[in-house]
Amino acid sequence: MSLLSIASNTSAWRGYEYYKEKKVISWKQTSLSVFEGEVIxxxxxxxxxxxxxHPKKSTxxxxxxxxxxIICKHKVALFFTVFPEEADKYMAEIEEYEREEEKREQEHYEQIVKYVKSLSKEELRVALINALVEAEERSRYR
Ligand SMILES: [Zn+2]
Structure with a gap:
């Protein structure tokens, strides 16, 4: 269980930003698995x-x-500063997720286009009316 895996998404991302902005001003290794630092x-x-x-013993x-x-952004920032390869890995995972998300959206869009093209004129009218009514109801209850 790594320090990063028990951090919230927000702490992980803010910690990454702190690391990139070089907010860790100094650090040293005090034992095999313990690192101490100052973070702005x-x-x-x-x-x-x-x-x-023992990530939960971090302070x-x-x-x-x-x-x-709690694993705060300062702990994550220090972790990434000590292990920059972990920061690269973290960023690569986020980019991979975003690429997949984009692909899913594109596929969904293509499905909608295909569905609409398969409809007759009459079916299109009904589908459009239903969609407009639904959109209106959704905006009313927001
Ligand atoms: Zn903190």
Missing amino acids: GSDMPYHVIIDTE CDCPHAEGKR
Whole structure:
């Protein structure tokens, strides 16, 4: 179980941005699996410790994570700074997901086009009326 896999999507993404913006100002390795660093916060730098062997033992003194086992963006930023290859892997996975999402949308669009082309004029009229009514109802209840 890696630190990244127990982080929320938001923390992972914000942590990636912090890493890219070089908000980790310093870090050092203190034992085999423990890394300590300073990450730029809103007022002052936060003191972050990550344990890659036991991710839940990682700490950060930001208001979001202090005293809790939450993986905040500062922990993720430190993790990516220590292991840049993990950041590349993370980004590659996101791009892959976006490509697949685009493909799914394209396929869905093609299905709709195919369906519409298969309809007769009368069927088209009925389908269009139904679609307009549905769209109107949806906007009314929003
Ligand atoms: Zn934090």
